[in-house]
Structure formats: C-alpha cells, structure tokens
Amino acid sequence: MLKNFWYACEFSSAITNKPKQVPLLNQQFVLYRNSQGEVVALLDRCPHRGAALSNGWVENDCIRCPYHGWKFTTDGTCIEIPANQPGVPIPKKARIDTYPVQEKYGFVWLFWGDLPPEECPPLPSFPEVTDSALRSVEIESTCNAHYTRLLENSIDPGHSAFVHAHSFGSGMNQEPRLPDYKVRLEGWGASALLNLKQHKPRGFFWKFTHSKDYLEIKTTNTFYMPNLAIAYIGIPTKLILFVAHVPVDEQTTISKFIQFRSFLTQPWADGIFHKQSLKVCLEDKQVIESQRPRVVPDDLTAELHVPSDALSITYRQLRRKCLDMGWGLTPDISLSDHTNGVRIQV
Ligand code: FES
Ligand SMILES: [Fe+2]
DSSP: OBOSEEEEEEEGGGOOSSOEEEEETTEEEEEEEOTTSOEEEEESSOTTTOOOGGGSEEETTEEEOTTTOOEEOTTSBEEEOTTSOTTOOOOTTOBOOBOOEEEETTEEEEEESSSOGGGSOOOOOOGGGGOTTOEEEEEEEEESSOHHHHHHHHTOGGGHHHHTTTTGGGGTTTOOOOOOOOEEEETTEEEEEEEEEEEOOSSHHHHHHOOSSEEEEEEEEEEETTTEEEEEEESSSEEEEEEEEEEEETTEEEEEEEEEESSSOSGGGHHHHHHHHHHHHHHHHHHHTTOSSSSOOSSGGGSOOOGGGHHHHHHHHHHHHHHHTTOBOOOOGGGOOEETTEEOOO
C-alpha cells in the first residue's frame, strides 16, 4: 500500500448526510455531507472509547458519537460532552483527525499521506467520462486479494481469452495471440492501445453493436498509481470502464467500477450491463484469489514476463519507484478489523 496519493474510495452517490463507514488502507473512515453538500472525512474512531462514529448521526453539520454523545465539528473538534457538568472544560485532545477530500468522475477521493497534497501526484484527468451524454452504472465487487493483483488484472490483455472465455472473451479463445503494443508513460500512469482482431463474442451486447462476425476493436488500457484502471473500448459506440481497486487491508480489496456507455442509454438497460459486469468480476475473482504471493512482487525478476505483459511491467516499475521514494505503508494489522475479508467479532 502506498501513501501520498489521492484514493478514489467511494462512489459519490453513496455519500449522503447519513454517516457512512469507508474502509481504506487498514483503517476506517467516516464520510458524510454537510448542509452545503460538501463531503467531510474523519477517522471513524471516537477519541473517547473508540466507538465508530459512523453509527452515530449528523446534527447541524457536526457528527454525534452514538456511545456517550460527544459532538464533533467538521474539522474534528469536540464541542460537546453531554455527561459533563456546566463549566467542565473539554480536553484539548478530544479531537478526531480529518482528511482532505474531493469529488470527481463519480467518486469521492481521499488524500492519505504525510506530505501536503499539493506536493503529491494530482488527481489524473479523465475528460472522456464527463460527457453528459454517457449513461453509467456502478458495480461493486469484494475480493479476498491484494489490490496490486487486481490492478494488474485490469490492465492485462492476455487473460481475456481464458478467464473470460464464457463472456466477452468468447471471440478470442480461437485466436488468443495479441498484437505487439507500445506503452505510453503518462506521469504517474501509463496506457497502451491495442488493435484487437477477433471473432464476435457471444452475447447481447455484441449482437446489438455489431453485424459482422469478425471484428477489429481498438482498446486503450490505462492505469494510474496507485489503484486506478480505465479501459476505453473503441467500438462504433463508446464503452468506458473506470475502476478504483480500493485497498481495504492486505487481504481485501473492494473494486468500485463505473461503466459508461454511449448506446442503449435507457435506464431499463442498466440491469443488463450491471449483471454482465458482475459476471466478469466473478470470473476474475476466481483466478486472482488463487495468486501467490498475494502482493505483486517488488522485484521484476521474481515472475516471468512476455511481450503482452508490457503494461503490467510498467506498473511494477512505477510501484517500485514509489517504494524507493519511501511511499510504502507498512502493514499494521493492529489497525485493521478485517482478516481475509471477514470482520473479526471480538
Ligand atoms: S466513545 Fe464516543 S462518546 Fe464515548
Ligand atoms: Fe478480467
């Protein structure tokens, strides 16, 4: 896990004026909206006895702990301790850490690091997904795996003919060879354009978009450190898959996808796209949960690479660069209440 990045951690649509717990980087945060509609992010742990504030409620933009009712402002200051007699001062240490957040591209982004956000990599730019003519669906999938393996899977063109042989890769299994491609480095990310030639896959989506049996599809796979991948699938119509692999802890990742489409934009079609995407996630999950070591190796020589792995090699190199800069986070399991994706009930 890496520090000094903005993390897409939750769908914007999931944050309301009701506090919501967001697990990220071995910790729990609580997010809610104030009366201006702005997102507030605090550590989800009351400084009094450690209760989760996300089980509390919002009052005049402040958050009230559900255990003994302490009340905190959006900057984390405690302003009320109900059990105290009048005149008893509030301890100076009665405060909660707060975090910079911003909203963009349908996600809430939380900054985690020890450098000022201005000195760290900025949010990448995805102008394509701001096209208001696009219809989107949100998909969420939890995987018992490290986020680095999920990210690599998102940018790996070589697995589709096998892992997705019964979904969108069904047209590739007779011809799994991939064209050579070039990797374009873009600051803290990289992308690759692939011209894929394949038989038309089975299924509703391809039937609707293509009349020919043999297709040429331009696909651009892109990733940005530390956990974002985006696929632009250039068919006559547009399909964009934007995913944040949210690192919950060393064993658990919640992948949050927003799929944008320029066709079949009627709301009734959302369910079809949602169901198809979930099926693809489950296909990936079966393989990814089996990978060992769980974390993508830091050393490039630890696994084998072929030309179609070029984009994931670039990801490993950039990850190595972050670790060399001292941006790696040491796992602290004492902070986590997740093990193998299951909450520990003590
Ligand atoms: S634990 Fe929050 S007020 Fe006591
Ligand atoms: Fe996949």
